[in-house]
Amino acid sequence: MRTTTFENAVATIPDGASLMVGGFMAVGTSELLMDELVRQRKRDLTVIANDTAMPGRGIGKLVSANLVRKIIASHIGLNPETQQKMLAGQIDVELVPQGTLIERIRAGGYGLGGILTPTGVGTVVEEGKRKIDVDGRTYLLETPLRADFALLNAFLADYLGNLTYALTARNFNPVIAMAADTVIVDAEHIVPIGMIPPDHVMTPAVLVDYLIPRG
Amino acid sequence: MDPTTLIAKRIALELSDGMLVNLGIGIPTLVANYVPAGMHIFFQSENGLIGTGPIPEEAMAQPRLTDAGGRPVSAIPGACTFDSAMSFGLIRGGHVDLTVLGGLQVDASAHLANWMIPGKMVPGMGGAMDLVSGAKRVIVAMQHSVKGKSKIVEACTLPLTSVRAVDLIVTELAVLAPSSLGLTLLETAPGVTVKQVLELTDAKLVVPPHVPSMNIK
Numbered sequence: 001m002r003t004t005t006f007e008n009a010v011a012t013i014p015d016g017a018s019l020m021v022g023g024f025m026a027v028g029t030s031e032l033l034m035d036e037l038v039r040q041r042k043r044d045l046t047v048i049a050n051d052t053a054m055p056g057r058g059i060g061k062l063v064s065a066n067l068v069r070k071i072i073a074s075h076i077g078l079n080p081e082t083q084q085k086m087l088a089g090q091i092d093v094e095l096v097p098q099g100t101l102i103e104r105i106r107a108g109g110y111g112l113g114g115i116l117t118p119t120g121v122g123t124v125v126e127e128g129k130r131k132i133d134v135d136g137r138t139y140l141l142e143t144p145l146r147a148d149f150a151l152l153n154a155f156l157a158d159y160l161g162n163l164t165y166a167l168t169a170r171n172f173n174p175v176i177a178m179a180a181d182t183v184i185v186d187a188e189h190i191v192p193i194g195m196i197p198p199d200h201v202m203t204p205a206v207l208v209d210y211l212i213p214r215g
Numbered sequence: 216m217d218p219t220t221l222i223a224k225r226i227a228l229e230l231s232d233g234m235l236v237n238l239g240i241g242i243p244t245l246v247a248n249y250v251p252a253g254m255h256i257f258f259q260s261e262n263g264l265i266g267t268g269p270i271p272e273e274a275m276a277q278p279r280l281t282d283a284g285g286r287p288v289s290a291i292p293g294a295c296t297f298d299s300a301m302s303f304g305l306i307r308g309g310h311v312d313l314t315v316l317g318g319l320q321v322d323a324s325a326h327l328a329n330w331m332i333p334g335k336m337v338p339g340m341g342g343a344m345d346l347v348s349g350a351k352r353v354i355v356a357m358q359h360s361v362k363g364k365s366k367i368v369e370a371c372t373l374p375l376t377s378v379r380a381v382d383l384i385v386t387e388l389a390v391l392a393p394s395s396l397g398l399t400l401l402e403t404a405p406g407v408t409v410k411q412v413l414e415l416t417d418a419k420l421v422v423p424p425h426v427p428s429m430n431i432k
Contacts, residue, residue: 024262024299025285027278050299051339053285077338078285086337095337098261099303099345106300119307119348122378125340155279167290168262169279171299202298 001161001208009184009210010036016069018046018147020105020176025051025078026058028169030153030186032214034061046070048105048147050098050172052082063091072145074098097125100142102175108144109178115142150180154203157187158194161208162201170202177203184210216431218387221404222356224249224431225385226315229354230256234312235305237261237346240284242356243315259311261342263302266294283342306342307349314350316343318357318384320371323418325380325393327355328373340376347377359386365417367391367398388412390429396421402429 010033013019023029029049037045038061045068052073053060062068063082070092076082085091096104103115116139120126130141152173155166163185165173177183190213216224219242227249230236235257238244247267250256258267260282267282268289276287290296305311320328327347330340347353360366367384384391389412390402399421403412409426 024283025281027262027281027285051341073339075339075341077336077341083337095339097340097344098299098342099307099349102299102303117307117348119345119377121348123344123375125344167277167279167296168260168264168281170296171263171302174298175300 001205002210004210004212006032006036006186006212009033009212010040010042012182012210013037013042013149015043016045017042017149018048020147020150020172020180021047021049021059022150022152022171022173022176023049023053023058024168024171026053026060028153028165028171028173029053029058030151031058033151033184033186034058037062037067038065041065042067044069046072046147048072048145050101051075052079054078055081066090070094072096072101074101102172104142104145105172105175105179108146109175112144114144116140117142145179147176147180148182150176150183152177152183152185152203154185154187156189156191156196157185157211158191158196158205160193161185161205161211162196163187163203163205163208164196164200165202174203177207182209183207184212186212186214188214218358219245221387221429221431222385225390225429226354226356227251228430229313229383230254233257235259235265235310237306237311237314237350239314239316239343239346241317243317246315246356259302259305260288261302261306263297263299264288264290264294266291268294303342303345306345309349309351311346311350313352313354314346315354315356316346318355318366320366320368320373321355321357321381321384322368322371323398324370325384325398326371326378327353327376327381328371329376331374333374343376347379347381352383353379353381354383354385355381356385359388359415365415367416367418369418388415391420394421399423400426402427404429405431
């Protein structure tokens with residue numbers, strides 16, 4: 001783990017990279033990392049996240065700045081720009097049921113070859129997927145997802161990089177921390193080692209590559 | 216009583232003490248306003264919270280404590296938070312006793328369509344498909360018709376949310392449930408006749424000899 005700045009952390013992300021971004025309607029998304037991606041004008045990004053928030057917030061900033069080529073998300077309904085750009089053919093959108101999306105990411109991070117879920121059986125979601133019967137129930141085989149980078153927003157980090165999240169800002173953050181080659185963390189507060197009791201650590205420091213202290 | 220209040224009050228009669236309940240956005244959210252006094256319900260918000268409380272006053276909103284629509288909520292004492300994998304494990308794993316969801320269409324097989332209108336509205340399914348697949352009981356809360364067109368149809372023309380039949384449908388006119396004979400009219404709203412419900416419904420309904428009126432005040 002290394003501590004770094006927003007500028008230097010984002011400079012390691014090449015155009016065309018795939019990014020997992022924590023957050024649910026921008027709650028638990030690092031606004032400062034989104035701002036820096038826009039400032040450095042990264043292009044052709046693939047974004048894997050729950051949603052695209054709304055214009056002006058979270059991932060909505062990347063959409064507005066035309067940095068995104070592809071989005072894998074469960075919901076884009078509160079961001080009209082994402083829908084417009086999808087219909088105009090500027091952004092490729094893959095919609096995935098939320099529980100399936102988080103499990104595909106978990107599978108990617110936990111070394112699994114996929115997951116079996118009943119969600120989507122008999123609907124348009126099953127198109128092109130293998131169906132597998134287990135004990136008389138039908139499941140879809142959903143494949144793992146990984147990304148080049150995971151961009152996390154933590155509430156607390158210690159100097160080693162152990163992380164905790166606050167309230168509903170946790171959401172996708174600890175799961176994407178397992179599923180990307182490089183993990184970049186915007187920590188709102190940094191505390192001495194030992195201040196986060198072992199039982200309260202939600203993401204172990206060994207998963208963190210870059211920790212960005214604020215100011 | 217306005218239609219949405221009536222629907223919410225009727226669905227509140229389905230609650231029982233200690234249930235884990237997930238409410239969708241729109242009319243379903245209103246059900247929380249009619250929990251009977253003294254009854255404890257665990258309300259889940261799928262962004263990672265059990266113990267969702269009332270909407271806080273503006274100055275008391277906490278930016279990291281929101282509902283599944285991203286709006287500020289409060290958490291009651293005893294609340295707990297978790298990540299999205301656990302949240303959907305609770306949903307898919309059958310730990311949620313009841314979910315109440317909005318609907319665009321429900322058909323005679325009690326199949327629900329509530330996540331897209333091709334070419335018009337493609338918001339994404341969010342958590343709806345997991346909720347219908349996994350919750351122990353699924354109730355649809357919706358207006359009986361939109362622009363004079365029945366939302367209860369013989370077969371859904373919109374993409375389905377799940378092939379699992381929902382358990383109960385509550386509108387401002389009627390309560391319906393699937394049975395081995397077909398979609399059955401269980402109750403009518405106060406002042407509404409069976410004949411009126413049948414006229415305003417585009418699906419064949421099974422009508423028992425006696426159809427009581429909803430027991431709401």
